[in-house]
Amino acid sequence: MLDTLGSLERSHTCGELREAQVGESVVLMGWVAKKRDFGVFTFIDLRDRHGLTQVVVSEETASEAHAKAKNLRGEFVIAVKGEVVSRADGTRNAKLATGDVEIKVSELLIFNDAKVPPFQLEVAGSENLASEDTRLKYRYLDLRRAALQQNIIMRAKAVKAIREYFDGRGFLEIETPILLKSTPEGARDFIVPSRIHTGKFFALPQSPQILKQITMIAGLDRYYQIARCFRDEDLRADRQPEFTQLDMEMSFVNREQVYREMEGMFNHVLKLIGVDLPSEWPRMTYAEAMRRYGSDKPDLRFGMELQDLSESLKETDFAPFADTLKAGGEIKAIVVKGKADYSRKQTDELQEFVRRYGAGALAWIKVGTASGSERVLNSSLTKVLGEPKIEELASKAGAGEGDAVLIVAGKKSVVAAALGALRNEVARRENLIDRSKYECLIVTEFPMFEHDEETDTYVAAHHPFTSPMDEDLELFRTGVNDPSQHHLLGQVRSKAYDAVINGYECAGGSIRIHQQEVQALNFKALGMSPESARERFGFFLDALEYGTPPHGGFAAGIERTCMILCGTENIRDVMAFPKTASAQDLMMDSPGEVDESQLKELGVKVT
């Protein structure tokens, strides 16, 4: 027989009682985390989201409650009335915030029983936690674990801090619709059939990009929103089909003014974990980031910069290198300190790793020491390049005694991707990352276009409303209007930028095009006819013609920011109800089928 709550009110949470409350009469409510039965008395660890408090039910002083406690099992929901008592010396628990006290129970209420959970919530040695799919199916149980609750709490704090920041800076929180129009461009849309307009569809926002720009045209001046976004693309450890971003836009601003808000917001949010970021973050152009780190989101918590060996190898007749250079590629390397003892197995593994990014091979030089102090060079290239050349390359790369040099040759994009990833991989393997450090960076001047080799076309590197750099405007005009100069588009830089913390792209944005003429040029550059541009973005092009102020903004990933705040590398750890890598919700078993009658009403047929 279960008890009812009635008018009983809890007086404290399970995380707050201390020595100071000894003697007070209290009411706690929560879940049974653990029961330890000693016959004449029983200990219960009572849990809520605030913590754990030990309660004692004694046969001698509360026989009725003690008899009831016999029936308790894990995850039962109970209330205890009793007195806070100080624990005797030697029975205090230093591991518990409430460990100096316990509740001497006078009355026990059982509000609900519970089935035996399909997995253990807390296991000694957290590596024995049940597999993630089991926990996702019973997410409500997994969410009872303190570690996950702390993440959810941190996320709530982060969102609150973001609102605080923008509110304090005169920004208006404005909601934009979830039911939009599909603009087939970029990511795949999630589409929603319209019942009233049979055969027509809404699309869920990939981001509120156009709408926030329209709020600028509308004169709202400073907008922000905690916006849910949807992208029907394959998932990753840091990517989900629906996610949340802080979206902001402001009028009459240059890039530096947007950077200031980006820095200000992140600096405010990272205070939540006691991290002080510099008020002005370092800046680095995209070109420099790619050259030095092989990545547009370099992790600056460690060095190991890319070293260019192309110059030293321009005379080589070793075909793989010579061909690479002839084709406009490059040969670069990273130096791994103290790793001249890499085994063949290890370098093979790393070679396997870089091959994923399109690298043909991974060459290496190991600067070792023979018996005594004689310096010995060992390399996969000794036979083809000769000892003197190896010596030159090692010194060019900056390798000292005991170091390993890892070399990749190929197209610039491949070398950057392979070595950029290898740099992170090696740092992870060799534990080169100081987890207490937080290194931030603003990457600037992203290219306006990316070259698609298959079709020899230029596609927008950012969204198609990103403004080119003023300095590159002529280059842009020529590249668009003179077909023979089309390749110039590859050199046009944009006013797009990213905020990077610890190698995570936390935010990205740009100054937008606010003039119709430049916008039309951009659509042309992207291979869009005026007609198709009008069909897709007509309403927006119209809006641009009614007095658009110069404007720009950024969007920050809430989950990625929370991953940094929580120190996790998995996006599912900072979402209450995440989906699996195959975009399913194992708890509610979505996506699911719908009734034939629903489909009929919508005029939708499943083939």
Next chain:
RNA sequence: GGGGUCGUAGUUCAGUUGGUUAGAACGCCAGCCUGUCACGUUGGAGGUCGCGGGUUCGAGCCCCGUCGGCCCCGCCA
């Protein structure tokens, strides 16, 4: 779309060159226990080895297919 990896009790895992009745820990159930907090202790229950096919006298183990989890490449304006 491609690659890697994993799938054995409720959970985490072990399981020998293919060989008798598939094990351990935790959890669960029942009893005992006056200070535990990874309680202790005695006893007990619990398995379609993801699923389907094949090879074999014999398959958890080998082969083929398939499903699912995780990670990566492509993709993510």
